[in-house]
Amino acid sequence: MSDLATDWEVIVIGGGPAGATVARYVAEGGRKVLVIDGRDPIGSPLQCGELVPSNDEMRRLCPDVPEIDDLLQTPDGAISKRTSEMHIVPPSGRPLRYPFEGIMLNRVAHDEWLVELASSKGAQFLTNSHVESVSGESVILRDGRQFTARVIVGAAGHNDPIRRDHWDESGLKIPIKFVLMDGDFGEAVELHFGSMAPGGYAWVFPKGRGANIGVGIQKKFSNGKSLNVFTEEFLTGYDGEITFRGAGSLPMSGTIDCFVKGNHLLVGDSAGMVLPSNGAGITIAMIGGRIAGQTIVSHLENGTSLHEYEVEWNRQMGPVMRNSKISFRVGSWIMRLPDWILNMAFNPVTKPFVWRFVTCRKPFFIF
């Protein structure tokens, strides 16, 4: 890497789903793009529940997003299992069952594939290189190296250095712990709500082998009890061997107000592109990544304003994100009710409303 150029048209900080997708579309547009990531390889270690909706489900969830099949090309090697049912499980353990086409990923393989895809279009990657700060057209690494670019994209997740230093909007982050566990966990993906995960939820997502099981909470609702304790309590319900333990943090306030300042753009988790009502972030980051990448190409080619990225995001994802934010706010309030009320509230009459909340539709059909 010693002969790597220092001056680029575009630098992307972070090569996760958001950054790799920006790079793919910038490179596809024939522009010089460098992705800098602190990890090596990108995608490891695992920090994910690994569930994404199928492409058909994505078309239903995000009807204004075009060409889903071009954007979301998940290779067989990155798929652990396909599922066709989702259970929403109240504290009683008696689930509401919904048809839902999901893909359980091998997330590590998935993120490696996105890097390969972007590389195959001509994007360059510099790994094992932590970005310390960004100023104007300069990107400064922790080891002192400096790179420059006309456009710099912050795609480094919830601790992105551009978001940290140049944006002052704060947001809710939900701490999460999860495990991979061996055993037989059936066919349905499960989301559990109630006092086992105050202000958040727990999940059990069956994989080809074993399951990914996790818990996320809002600390302000946990009465001083730690996430560790909630996680261990939830795991007592399952008795397979734990083969991996992981943790992370999920932005749950929805998108921030502006994604662009001067020649700096934010995308993915750094811009809050997670649907708070269901925690979906991978595919949403890729939707944002494609719009950002295509806008940057137009900007470099004919001077299109980078703010077109925000306009196009709002056209494709505005209503879905708005509904998801409302659902999360209402849901956070409802989920604080005592378990016995939740058990009554999750019933055949409320079943369609619960599904509208989870899938980011207007909760009450009219507003």
Ligand SMILES: Cc1cc2nc3c(=O)[nH]c(=O)nc-3n(C[C@H](O)[C@H](O)[C@H](O)COP(=O)(O)OP(=O)(O)OC[C@H]3O[C@@H](n4cnc5c(N)ncnc54)[C@H](O)[C@@H]3O)c2cc1C
């Ligand atoms: C525990 C957990 C479970 C989740 N489960 C799901 C799920 O089941 N389904 C789903 O859709 N979403 C899930 N999410 C959310 C999803 O993982 C994120 O929304 C998604 O990864 C966002 O992609 P991104 O590219 O914006 O950020 P990331 O995937 O976080 O990628 C950021 C990249 O930036 C790099 N980076 C960070 N800081 C620097 C720096 N200073 N310098 C250089 N590089 C840097 C990192 O190494 C990383 O490669 C989960 C999140 C967590 C934490």
